[in-house]
Amino acid sequence: MDTAVAAAARPPTAPSPSPGGVPSPLRALADEIFERTSPYEGFGLRHHCKRLHRFATALMQKRGLEFDVDLAYLVAMVHDLGIVSEKDEGVNYLQRSRALFHRETQGIALPPVKTDVLDECLVYNHRVMSVPNLSPEAECFRNAVMIEHSHGLLRFGLDRDEVRPVYEEYPRGNFNRVLLDFTWRTIRHEPLTIVHGIFF
Numbered sequence: 393m394d395t396a397v398a399a400a401a402r403p404p405t406a407p408s409p410s411p412g413g414v415p416s417p418l419r420a421l422a423d424e425i426f427e428r429t430s431p432y433e434g435f436g437l438r439h440h441c442k443r444l445h446r447f448a449t450a451l452m453q454k455r456g457l458e459f460d461v462d463l464a465y466l467v468a469m470v471h472d473l474g475i476v477s478e479k480d481e482g483v484n485y486l487q488r489s490r491a492l493f494h495r496e497t498q499g500i501a502l503p504p505v506k507t508d509v510l511d512e513c514l515v516y517n518h519r520v521m522s523v524p525n526l527s528p529e530a531e532c533f534r535n536a537v538m539i540e541h542s543h544g545l546l547r548f549g550l551d552r553d554e555v556r557p558v559y560e561e562y563p564r565g566n567f568n569r570v571l572l573d574f575t576w577r578t579i580r581h582e583p584l585t586i587v588h589g590i591f592f
Contacts, residue, residue: 416462418460418462418463418465418466418502418503419462419465419466421466421496421497421500422465422466422468422469422470423469425466425469425470425473425492425496426438426441426469426470426473429470429473429476429477429492430473430476431476432566432570432573433566434565434566434569434570435565435566436564436565436566436567436568436569436570437472437567437570438469439562439563439564439565439567440472440540440562440564440567440570441468441469441471441472442468442469442562443540443558443559443562444468444471444517444533444536444537444540445464445465445467445468445469446558446562447535447536447539447540447550447555447558448464448467448468448532448533448535448536449461449464450550450554451532451535451536451548451549451550452464452529452532454549454550455528455532457528457529457532459505459529459532460503460505462503463502463503463505466493466497467493467510467513467514467533468533470489470492470493470496470514471489471513471514471517471533472485472489472574473489473492474486474487474488474489474490474491474492475488475489475574475577475578476577477489477491477492479492479495480492480495483582484582484584484585484588484589485577485578485582485585485589486514486515486516486517486518486585486589487515489514489515490511490514490515493510493514505529506527508527509527509529509530512526512527512529512530513527513529513530513533516530516533516534517530517533517534517536517537518534518537518589518590519534519589519590520590535548539555543559544556544559
C-alpha cells in the first residue's frame with residue numbers, strides 16, 4: 393500500500409443480504425471480490441461502495457429505470473478497485489475497474505443488460521462534467537457518486553430523508569484516509585486521469 397491507512401476492526405464479511413434476507417449469488421460474488429482485492433483495513437471503502445449502491449438504485453427507481461439491484465451492487469462494489477488491482481490493464485483506474493469486472497464475471501450468467509451500459513456505469517461514474525449520450529443507468533451511477541462525495545448536499549431529486557439514513561446505516565469510518573491514498577496513487581501513477589477520466 394502506498395500510504396498507510398489506519399487500521400480498524402473489520403465488521404463481519406458475510407455477503408450482503410438481498411431483499412428477504414437471503415444473500416444472492418451476485419452479492420456474495422461482489423463481497424468476495426472486494427475482500428480479495430481491497431488492501432484497506434477498516435470499513436471505509438466498503439461502506440462507500442454500499443452507499444453508492446443505495447443512491448444509484450434509489451435514483452434508478454425514481455427515474456423509472458429497470459436495472460437488477462444485485463447487479464448494481466456488484467458494479468458498486470468493484471467500481472473503485474481498478475485503483476488497487478494488479479491484475480487488470482487499462483489507460484486509467486476506471487478502465488481497469490471495467491476490466492476487473494469483466495474478468496471476474498467471465499462465464500457467469502448476469503441479469504440482462506447491454507454490455508455498453510455496464511461499461512458506461514463503470515467507466516463514467518467519476519466523471520464530473522456531463523457526458524453526451526450517456527445511458528440513463530450510467531447517469532444514475534454518476535449522480536450517485538456526486539451525492540456521496542457532496543455528503544448529500546447534492547441529491548438529484550432524492551429526498552433528504554432518503555439520503556440521510558444511508559449515511560447513518562453505513563458510516564464513513566476511515567474513508568477519508570482511503571481517499572487520500574486514492575489521490576496519492578492517482579497523482580503518482582496516472583496524473584492525466586485527473587483531466588482525462590475524472591473531469592473530462
